[in-house]
Amino acid sequence: MTKEDKQKSELLPAWPFNWQSLDKSFENFRREFEKSFSSFPSLSSLPKMTSLSCDLIDEGDNYVIKAEMPGIKKDEVKLNVFDNSLEISAHHKEEEEEKKKNYLRKERSEISYYRVLPMPDKVVPEKAAAKLTDGILSITIPKSTPSPKPKSSMIQVQ
Numbered sequence: 001m002t003k004e005d006k007q008k009s010e011l012l013p014a015w016p017f018n019w020q021s022l023d024k025s026f027e028n029f030r031r032e033f034e035k036s037f038s039s040f041p042s043l044s045s046l047p048k049m050t051s052l053s054c055d056l057i058d059e060g061d062n063y064v065i066k067a068e069m070p071g072i073k074k075d076e077v078k079l080n081v082f083d084n085s086l087e088i089s090a091h092h093k094e095e096e097e098e099k100k101k102n103y104l105r106k107e108r109s110e111i112s113y114y115r116v117l118p119m120p121d122k123v124v125p126e127k128a129a130a131k132l133t134d135g136i137l138s139i140t141i142p143k144s145t146p147s148p149k150p151k152s153s154m155i156q157v158q
Helices: 003-011 019-037
Strands: 048-050 054-058 062-068 077-081 085-100 103-118 129-133 136-142
Touching (some): 054 103, 062 085, 062 103, 077 129, 077 136, 085 136
Parallel strands (some): 048 103
Antiparallel strands (some): 054 062, 062 136, 085 103, 129 136
């Protein structure tokens, strides 16, 4: 071993490698990381952003999008249709207060939905239509170029 190699090896940290000590190190790091964020104010006052479950159906001439939006009223929905995408957003806020003799109850709930869906083909935004029924938003958007009808032929099973 040369003098230079010996100096390099002396600079390397000595790590007694075993899984137990590695796990302990990561656990300490995680604990310190979480502790550093504990002084931040709670984010519970922000509206709850939930994922928007959508179905995209190709009907040949149109795309039909069905989105689940429970608890949302039609005047709380905003839709923007572009040549190649659809932007859906909704925001619902509710407050309830009940006062009795020595009792006060006040509850608030807030929910928001947001999603941008890319369309597989160009669409005609001006002819889009939407309807909200029982928490299901149905949007119909005509395609710029309808899909050709698939050709089929009967095959006999032998």
